[in-house]
Amino acid sequence: MKLTPPKTLEEIAAIIHCKFAGDPQHVVSGINEIHMVEPGDLVFVDHPKYYDKALGSKATTILINKEVECPEGKALIFSDDPFTDYNKLTKHFNPFTAQDSAISPTATIGEGSIIQPNVTLGNHVTVGKNCIIHPGVVVYNDCVIGDNVIIHANAVIGADAFYFQKREGLYHKMHTCGRVVIEDHAEIGAMCTIDKGVSGDTVVGAGSKLDDHVHVGHDTVIGKNCLFAGQVGIAGCVVVEDNVTLWGQVGVVSDLTIGEGAVVLGQSGVGRTLEGGKTYLGSPCEEARAKWKELKMIKKIPEILEILEQS
Numbered sequence: 001m002k003l004t005p006p007k008t009l010e011e012i013a014a015i016i017h018c019k020f021a022g023d024p025q026h027v028v029s030g031i032n033e034i035h036m037v038e039p040g041d042l043v044f045v046d047h048p049k050y051y052d053k054a055l056g057s058k059a060t061t062i063l064i065n066k067e068v069e070c071p072e073g074k075a076l077i078f079s080d081d082p083f084t085d086y087n088k089l090t091k092h093f094n095p096f097t098a099q100d101s102a103i104s105p106t107a108t109i110g111e112g113s114i115i116q117p118n119v120t121l122g123n124h125v126t127v128g129k130n131c132i133i134h135p136g137v138v139v140y141n142d143c144v145i146g147d148n149v150i151i152h153a154n155a156v157i158g159a160d161a162f163y164f165q166k167r168e169g170l171y172h173k174m175h176t177c178g179r180v181v182i183e184d185h186a187e188i189g190a191m192c193t194i195d196k197g198v199s200g201d202t203v204v205g206a207g208s209k210l211d212d213h214v215h216v217g218h219d220t221v222i223g224k225n226c227l228f229a230g231q232v233g234i235a236g237c238v239v240v241e242d243n244v245t246l247w248g249q250v251g252v253v254s255d256l257t258i259g260e261g262a263v264v265l266g267q268s269g270v271g272r273t274l275e276g277g278k279t280y281l282g283s284p285c286e287e288a289r290a291k292w293k294e295l296k297m298i299k300k301i302p303e304i305l306e307i308l309e310q311s
Helices: 009-016 048-055 082-093 288-299 301-310
Strands: 002-008 019-021 027-031 041-045 061-064 075-078 156-159 164-167 170-173 179-182 193-195 201-204 279-281
Touching: 002 009, 009 019, 009 027, 009 075, 009 082, 027 082, 041 048, 041 082, 048 061, 061 082, 156 179, 179 193, 193 201, 279 288, 288 301
Parallel strands: 027 041, 041 061, 061 075, 156 193, 179 201
Antiparallel strands: 002 027, 019 075, 164 170
């Protein structure tokens, strides 16, 4: 999430009533979570395991729950509860805004686009030219739909990120203030759900096609001309490079990359980064040719056991 106009370190710290280290006029131009940070961004960290990652990231302002030495060129804000204070900041700069009509008056719809009955377009949604959005589709605030996009019935674009922190047996919600961006010539199947980024963008690349009942988690970036069959489920913060095919019911865990041109066969589980240009099978998935050999050998186990018993 970019701050327009940018704020100073002193101004940000004052909002959450926290001490800081660094130049009071140090510029904070954005607020982002660790997977998406850029220079100028503020990020939070509240666990020693991730201190080094946050302090060494591209973020130039770190909201942290320990007084440590400030890295050169950066600033620190000291908080007893960075998670809660981070939420306070994102809600301050990007609060939820309700709408009083199905098509918000602040939504823009490009020339030639067809919006079928019972579609909901939230505040500041942008729909490009020559799109077709079928009945029952819901597009949340701030999402961007490119040109020549088709979205089938009852898809939900821009629901909140599935991002919670567990404390004392309760799950505390991360305030979600990102967007979904669907690029030109993409097609989204019926009943698909695409969650917006926590503070950045979830992206469906140009020309990519999603079958019915596909789920895409927060901050995932899907490349161009990808093909996902029914019931594919992708967790948050995944990078899917161009021309990837995921067949039915493939599941993908968070924070990994699927390389360009990879094919993952049906019902496979992707639990690690996959090299591009190869075909994968199984859960956990491996290269398909090796996996078929493995399955063939497994079928021979009863025969081998019988031979051993007779010897």
